[in-house]
Amino acid sequence: MEALQKKARALLEAGTVKVVIGYTAGTDVERARAFFARNAEQTQQLIFDARCCQNLATYLMKPEVKALGKAALVCVPGALRTLMQYAVENQLADETVLALAVTDAGEVVELPKFAAVEEYLAKMPRGLTPEQQQELDRIDKLPLEERWAFWAAELARCVKCYACRAACPLCYCSRCITDVNQPQWVPVASDPLGNLEWNVVRAMHLAGRCVDCGSCADACPEGIRIDLLNHVLAREASAHFGAEPGYSTRKDYALSAYKPDDKEEFIR
Numbered sequence: 001m002e003a004l005q006k007k008a009r010a011l012l013e014a015g016t017v018k019v020v021i022g023y024t025a026g027t028d029v030e031r032a033r034a035f036f037a038r039n040a041e042q043t044q045q046l047i048f049d050a051r052c053c054q055n056l057a058t059y060l061m062k063p064e065v066k067a068l069g070k071a072a073l074v075c076v077p078g079a080l081r082t083l084m085q086y087a088v089e090n091q092l093a094d095e096t097v098l099a100l101a102v103t104d105a106g107e108v109v110e111l112p113k114f115a116a117v118e119e120y121l122a123k124m125p126r127g128l129t130p131e132q133q134q135e136l137d138r139i140d141k142l143p144l145e146e147r148w149a150f151w152a153a154e155l156a157r158c159v160k161c162y163a164c165r166a167a168c169p170l171c172y173c174s175r176c177i178t179d180v181n182q183p184q185w186v187p188v189a190s191d192p193l194g195n196l197e198w199n200v201v202r203a204m205h206l207a208g209r210c211v212d213c214g215s216c217a218d219a220c221p222e223g224i225r226i227d228l229l230n231h232v233l234a235r236e237a238s239a240h241f242g243a244e245p246g247y248s249t250r251k252d253y254a255l256s257a258y259k260p261d262d263k264e265e266f267i268r
């Protein structure tokens, strides 16, 4: 924590960045919240511990945050993967954000360029957490009808609060389909069919883009495993189109690259 505060102070005092986006203690002591340190004094409020799991990269897409000037971003692994995907989707130019990764030993590593982020990620373990993998394996093994019943029951609990959308760094459209009311594609009220529509539409929009940060499920007040639903779509995109989002800046992700030899057996 001290090393992070020291680094943040040095960056702000030198004028290298205008803001350090990190974490501070939440009003609930068990949770951390996002914090924007804009001067040396404010860096004393930065923390980094087990409570700091939210993917803060989502703030980089907000116009009011962009207006603050160059940012240093305290990054958990999911946030580093998001920077890679932002680069692929042309949402972020190289060297416009300084990524700060905190090692298990508490050291702060500066990653000023996409190439440095890519190199850092290459040394980290890939894939889901053991808990996510275990739950996904359990769901995968269910017969088709039981799997359908599982997801129908999960999604029926959705209260359409859209916290998942707010937390997700890759839900950055300025106008979401859920906010369109002429025609109204997704009903406002919570009901099983509309909930299914909302969550399936969101999952389809994230197919091949989701970086497995888990922030959507963490934010969901109903504890719905939308992280796993989105992972399954990413897994399908990866199996069919070979792209693994979040590990490189190569512009070959499934939804942006047209290849004449793409499989088309799903078109009837």
Ligand code: SF4
Pocket: 167, 168, 169, 170, 171, 206, 209, 210, 211, 212, 213, 214, 215, 216, 217, 226, 227, 230
């Ligand atoms: S869908 Fe969920 S897990 Fe995937 S990038 Fe968005 S917040 Fe992260």
Ligand code: SF4
Pocket: 157, 158, 159, 160, 161, 162, 163, 164, 165, 199, 219, 220, 221, 222, 223, 224, 226
């Ligand atoms: S956070 Fe959960 S309850 Fe809220 S809209 Fe998303 S899935 Fe539904």
